[in-house]
Amino acid sequence: MKNSVLPLILFTFCFANATDVNVPSKFSIATFAISEYEDNWQNNSSQSKETADALVNSFKKNIKDNYPKTSFISKQYYNESVTKQHFSSTDNFNFVFYKGHGSPNTITMWPKNEYVRNKDKRFGGQTYWVLIRSCLVFKNGASNQDPWFNGVHSILGYSSLSWNYKKYKHYYRCGFLNIGQCSYSRASYYVERDFATNWIKEKKGIWESYKNAVYKWIAKEQGKGVEPKIVYRYGYVDGIFFDPWEEKFENSIQKPVFKNAGEYKGIGSRWSTMGTPCYSTPCK
Incomplete structure (x- = not known):
């Protein structure tokens, strides 16, 4: 009995350590968040700075707690700093986040009438992952995702409207005979907070991490219809099939992929329809 247990223990130990073989030695993130636009050319975008801060802080904490040897760098742009010029210079950051108004194939910058369209920006260099917290940018049947890709x-x-709401407390009866009062907080930026936790600490795939966070804090907690989406190219990397929607942080590929035609097998997307989403502004 003892002889049969020892090999199992050794195997389990080796396997557990082998899964972290591709943990990044460094992780960098750039965020772009707009709350108020120049000359009010767009409506205010609720919870933008709070959302960017929540994502950065969650990444920082989870990486420090789970992968202390991984260095962490962040650069944050807010309001008037969110310009087309700054947004064009993201290639040195592994993760890029944007929070502001959008439409199919398009996001808005702070300066009046300044847009970034899919044909204006190709994510590449050291940028491997992007999160765009905007409405309708990847609307099914109305968007073309391919021009965004240059190695990301x-x-x-x-694909739908996204939803924002300020942090508040939900109160409920608790304790002996339900005579006590308890509470817990809710906020739309918990989506980004929990996405980073799911991906880093819980070691889930990137799509599952994101989808689950959206469901918990937008669909389930608020009862809002919403359609989160992930877009990607797929194919073989170094002879091994790579489907980016499944990518885990601790086993992530630390280089650009599928930059040119012929290097990938296809263009993919996945989405989850939660409740009854809205596909126009205002919601109809």
């Missing part, structure tokens, strides 16, 4: 592994976003 995957881009997370929405």
Whole structure:
């Protein structure tokens, strides 16, 4: 009995350590968040700075707690700093986040009438993942995701309207005979907070991490219809099939992929329809 247990223990130990063989030695993130636009050329975008901060802080904490040897760098742009010029210079950051108004194939910058369209920006260099917290950028049947790609592994976003709400407390009866009062907080930026936790600490795939966070804090907690989406190219990397929607942080590929035609097998996307989403602004 003892002899049969020892090999199992050794195998389990080796396997557990082998799974972290591709943990990044460094992780960098750039965020772009707009709350108020120049001359009010767009409506205010609720919870933008709070959302960007939540994502950065969650990444920082989870990486420090789970992968202390991985260095962490962040650069944050807010309001008037969110310009087309700054947004064009993201290639040195592994993760890029944007929070502001969008439409199919398009996001808005702070300066009046300044847009970034899919044919204006190709994510590449050291950028492997992108999250666009905007409405309708990847609307099914109305968007063309391919021009965004120049080596980036995957881009997370929405096919529908996305939803924002300020942090508040939900109170409920608890304790002996339900005579006590308890509470817990809710906020739309918990989506980004929990996405980073799911991906880093819980070691889930990037799509599952994002989809689950959207469901918990938008669909389930608020009862809002929403359609999160991930877009990507797929194919073989170094002879091994790579489907970016499944990518895990601790086993991530640390280089650009599928930059040119002929290097990938196809263009993919996945989405989850939660409730009854809205596909126009205002919601009809």
